[in-house]
Amino acid sequence: MxxxxxxxxxxxxxxxxxxxxxxxxxxxxxxxxxxxxxxxxxxxxxxxxxxxxxxxxxxxxxxxxxxxxxxxxxxxxxxxxxxxxxxxxxxxxxxxxxxxxxxxxxxxxxxxxxxxxxxxxxxxNQELATRNAAASARVSIDRAKLDRIMTGTVRDDADLRECWLEILPLYDHDYDPAAVRARAEATPYHYRTHNYAFAHNQPNxxxxxxxxxxxxxxxxxxxxxxxxxxxxxxxxxxxxxxxxxxxxxxxxxxxxxxxxxxxxxxxxxxxxxxxxxxx
Structure with missing residues (x-):
């Protein structure tokens, strides 16, 4: 409702x-x-x-x-x-x-x-997360995408999806690529909300x-x-x-x-x- x-x-x-x-x-x-x-x-x-x-x-x-x-x-x-x-x-x-x-x-x-x-x-946690992502042996993270999603500078909903898909493999204890893709497909994307939260709220x-x-x-x-x-x-x-x-x-x-x-x-x-x- x-x-x-x-x-x-x-x-x-x-x-x-x-x-x-x-x-x-x-x-x-x-x-x-x-x-x-x-x-x-x-x-x-x-x-x-x-x-x-x-x-x-x-x-x-x-x-x-x-x-x-x-x-x-x-x-x-x-x-x-x-x-x-x-x-x-x-x-x-x-x-x-x-x-x-x-x-x-x-x-x-x-x-x-x-x-x-x-x-x-x-x-x-922002600095800790960035270090953990860079050190991950599970996947090689695109640093530009990581930076955009962590600093709230993604360009649009499609870019948010790509950045989200980039870091999703880091979240679970056991990595399942199929589950990661399914989660990305099921996610509702609102890049303006995300950007405000991470560019304006998070720094302070x-x-x-x-x-x-x-x-x-x-x-x-x-x-x-x-x-x-x-x-x-x-x-x-x-x-x-x-x-x-x-x-x-x-x-x-x-x-x-x-x-x-x-x-x-x-x-x-x-x-x-x-x-x-x-x-």
């Missing part, structure tokens, strides 16, 4: 009818969609009400700007109000984790728990100072072999959020919710049972 949120239509799906509401934010602005959180958090719809959506400028949602963190956080808050939830479990993976953390820090009274996956609290991104103010229980999950938001980024987050739990998945890259799906799901369920039960 389409829901008007802050003057822009968002493509929203609601799964399950549980007492507690989870709002899960996808990653990769301009490339991501609700498909990823639907496949991972949707598995919890037997016990929770799960709200997934295409963020402003991504997937099938409207493209009205701005594509700032402030706007994306405001959209989550308006979505919470639309859902009629006094408090939510806020969840986010990769870039969606940026927004989840900012939401939890700026709306602490509205967050009952937070689940993060393969994310970072500042832009230090640093919310480490906000993390000690997060009051909700937090679970930080990450794949041991994540190339773009390495384990050190999650370790830094867990060290700054009071009482945060860190779980490293030894046989995963950037997507433990896919590569170690059963273990990741069991970990999230156990965390939420404890966190929401205590509250």
């Amino acid at each position: 389409f829901v008007e949120i802050n003057g822009n239509p968002l493509n929203v799906e609601v799964l399950g009818e549980g007492e507690h509401t989870i709002i899960a934010h996808h990653g990769a602005p301009g490339l991501g969609s609700l498909a990823e959180p639907r496949s991972s958090f949707g598995r919890l719809a037997d016990a929770y009400r799960v709200v997934v959506f295409d963020a402003r400028g991504s997937g099938a949602s409207g493209e009205a700007g701005p594509y700032t963190h402030e706007q994306w956080v405001a959209d989550v808050e308006a979505l919470r109000e639309w859902a009629g939830a006094e408090q939510i479990v806020i969840a986010g993976g990769s870039y969606g984790g940026f927004i989840a953390m900012e939401y939890a820090a700026r709306h602490p009274s509205r967050v009952s728990a937070m689940v993060l996956r393969d994310t970072s609290a500042d832009n230090a 991104y640093d919310i480490k100072h906000l993390l000690p103010g997060i009051t909700a229980p937090a679970l930080v999950t990450v794949g041991r072999h994540d190339w773009i938001t390495p384990v050190s980024c999650s370790e830094a987050i867990a060290a700054l959020i009071p009482g945060a739990e860190l779980r490293v998945f030894e046989h995963s890259g950037h997507s433990p919710q896919v590569e170690e799906a059963e273990l990741w799901e069991a970990t999230v369920r156990a965390f939420l049972d404890k966190a929401l039960g205590a509250r």
Whole structure:
């Protein structure tokens, strides 16, 4: 369904009818969609009400700007109000984790728990990711394409697709060229959103100072072999959020919710049972 949120239509799906509401934010602005959180958090719809959506400028949602963190956080808050939830479990993976953390820090009274996956609290991961890509023995990366996608200077949707296809082999623990091609074909491309996020938001991104103010229980999950938001980024987050739990998945890259799906799901369920039960 389409829901008007802050003057822009968002493509929203609601799964399950549980007492507690989870709002899960996808990653990769301009490339991501609700498909990823639907496949991972949707598995919890037997016990929770799960709200997934295409963020402003991504997937099938409207493209009205701005594509700032402030706007994306405001959209989550308006979505919470639309859902009629006094408090939510806020969840986010990769870039969606940026927004989840900012939401939890700026709306602490509205967050009952937070689940993060393969994310970072500042832009230090950019340099780490660039080094990891250059050192990869799996594929030889075209440095010009890597630079365009990492700095938000892709030329159009077709160029974004080519740059995305270039780095996709780095994401998974086990490389499957057919799966990479299928993922590239299934991706909705919005190069203006991507460029704004990486050329304007990312260079100044640093919310480490906000993390000690997060009051909700937090679970930080990450794949041991994540190339773009390495384990050190999650370790830094867990060290700054009071009482945060860190779980490293030894046989995963950037997507433990896919590569170690059963273990990741069991970990999230156990965390939420404890966190929401205590509250």
